Amino acid sequence: MKSEKKLSTITLSPHLSPLTRKGCDLMAKTFSEINKKIKKGNAVVLTAEEVIKMADTEGISKVAEKVDVVTTGTFGPMCSSGAFLNFGHSDPPVKMSEVLLNDVPAYGALAAVDAYIGVPAISRTKGMDYGGAHVIEDLINGKEIKLVASSSGTNCYPGKYVETYFTLNDLNQAYLYNPRNAYQNYSCATNSSSKTLFTYMGILMPNLSNATYCSAGQLSPLLKDPYLQTIGIGTRIFLGGATGYVAWEGTQYNTKRKRTEKGIPTGSAATLALVGDLKEMSSDYLRACVMYKYGVSMFVGIGIPIPVLNEEIARTVCIKDSEIYTDIIDYSVPSLSKPVLGKVNYEELRSGTIEINGKKVPTASMSSYKKAREISHILKEWIVEKKFTLTRPVAPLPVEREFKSLKIITREEVKING
Amino acid sequence: MAKGRFVLSFPPSLVGEPLTYTLVKNYNIITNIHRAKITPEEEGRLVVEMTGELEPAIRYLEEKGVKVEPIAREILVEEEICVHCGACVGVCFSRALSLNTETFEIKFDREKCTLCEFCLKACPVNAISSKF
Numbered sequence: 154m155k156s157e158k159k160l161s162t163i164t165l166s167p168h169l170s171p172l173t174r175k176g177c178d179l180m181a182k183t184f185s186e187i188n189k190k191i192k193k194g195n196a197v198v199l200t201a202e203e204v205i206k207m208a209d210t211e212g213i214s215k216v217a218e219k220v221d222v223v224t225t226g227t228f229g230p231m232c233s234s235g236a237f238l239n240f241g242h243s244d245p246p247v248k249m250s251e252v253l254l255n256d257v258p259a260y261g262a263l264a265a266v267d268a269y270i271g272v273p274a275i276s277r278t279k280g281m282d283y284g285g286a287h288v289i290e291d292l293i294n295g296k297e298i299k300l301v302a303s304s305s306g307t308n309c310y311p312g313k314y315v316e317t318y319f320t321l322n323d324l325n326q327a328y329l330y331n332p333r334n335a336y337q338n339y340s341c342a343t344n345s346s347s348k349t350l351f352t353y354m355g356i357l358m359p360n361l362s363n364a365t366y367c368s369a370g371q372l373s374p375l376l377k378d379p380y381l382q383t384i385g386i387g388t389r390i391f392l393g394g395a396t397g398y399v400a401w402e403g404t405q406y407n408t409k410r411k412r413t414e415k416g417i418p419t420g421s422a423a424t425l426a427l428v429g430d431l432k433e434m435s436s437d438y439l440r441a442c443v444m445y446k447y448g449v450s451m452f453v454g455i456g457i458p459i460p461v462l463n464e465e466i467a468r469t470v471c472i473k474d475s476e477i478y479t480d481i482i483d484y485s486v487p488s489l490s491k492p493v494l495g496k497v498n499y500e501e502l503r504s505g506t507i508e509i510n511g512k513k514v515p516t517a518s519m520s521s522y523k524k525a526r527e528i529s530h531i532l533k534e535w536i537v538e539k540k541f542t543l544t545r546p547v548a549p550l551p552v553e554r555e556f557k558s559l560k561i562i563t564r565e566e567v568k569i570n571g
Numbered sequence: 572m573a574k575g576r577f578v579l580s581f582p583p584s585l586v587g588e589p590l591t592y593t594l595v596k597n598y599n600i601i602t603n604i605h606r607a608k609i610t611p612e613e614e615g616r617l618v619v620e621m622t623g624e625l626e627p628a629i630r631y632l633e634e635k636g637v638k639v640e641p642i643a644r645e646i647l648v649e650e651e652i653c654v655h656c657g658a659c660v661g662v663c664f665s666r667a668l669s670l671n672t673e674t675f676e677i678k679f680d681r682e683k684c685t686l687c688e689f690c691l692k693a694c695p696v697n698a699i700s701s702k703f
Contacts, residue, residue, distance in 0.1 A: 452696075
């Protein structure tokens, strides 16, 4: 009977949340059991790299039995990031509709002294050299930021213009809210044309002279739990050097991407919306960056703990670079759908050279594996030192979600469709 | 045979002179031009690696009015700023910049650097500068 029960775990659809599956798996653990062990100081916590080594020598079953938590990490440029700020009211109060922070426009159409500074916003005076990401980094580093805000004035907000300087400490609230982070895999970019391309994937030299990639691979959070069985809304994480939370599914979340036998999507798939207190973050793990001739972005350090709840999760946390494949995309085609030139795994990508159409092509990473590794170790330390416990998701992330493209239609077509 | 890398700066009046040709033909110098920039009304500048009997070749250049400066170290990667992403590696065709496959840190091999300065543009955090 027992073996039957165990079999049923394996045949269950991976889409079903393991949260409802306790009792099916002989080795199954729960979040609260793991948290009790963390508090007692006897939880077994390994980084994703360490658990891969353990699986190589001891096998997946031992991992399921012995390991409680696997820590992950990633540190790549994530443009869809930004921060909500509340400035407090001036006297007389001003409804801050137009907001400039060090000459970078922030979104001010919120009430009344709230603003959202988006990472890719660029300076009105310095252009791409300074943007929203730099404002956020300067804030974290305690620098004074120039605020210029204006509006037409109302009875309740009679002031029309305010100009002042503030630091992060002066703000009532400052929290990072990133609508799209922690991409579950991303395609490898190359360029078959005769012209150099300047992209968010870096400088792509002509005639397939280089290929760039941007994932922490075997360390990357969402690749270690490919069906998001343990990560959901409310999951506590490492974000920018502080604790943060998963707020929602990320924008452009996509479950339709093709997967390998191991369940790994072979291109961009799931994403996360993340939130965390900017006042606790460090520029070691949140860094402004500029992609030449593309624009401003921000390296965001993220680490997510994966509880090894059962053998299936033990298997996915042990998936290594050589088993994680991504599509090689030709960025020289200037349309939404770009040709796929092949498939490559992260072990090959990290070796420094891959082969495309029979040609040896040097590779370059856009995200820092060194930092990703560092983050996985810090998160491990936090858990081992009982500073960080795991959170059972308040709600799961979508199991089915299509990433739709924008249809361009005319007013007449609206009428026909309606 | 000696080998060295030099920055040759020459006035507009010398732009028409086939200096490199003379170096090869008359002085038996193996030249490898890394970078050349000549703008009207300005000084011309050539970054070149020369192999051969350098002394007479340099004397020739200086007599012609060319300023010859040996290159010591010019591309600087600032450890404090670098996040070791690897963006610079993709544009470095001399393979002077590489990512260590154990530590995943950026390594810079000055000997291989051809001073193309592509890495300055490719670095997302402005950690690379040039003393050129």
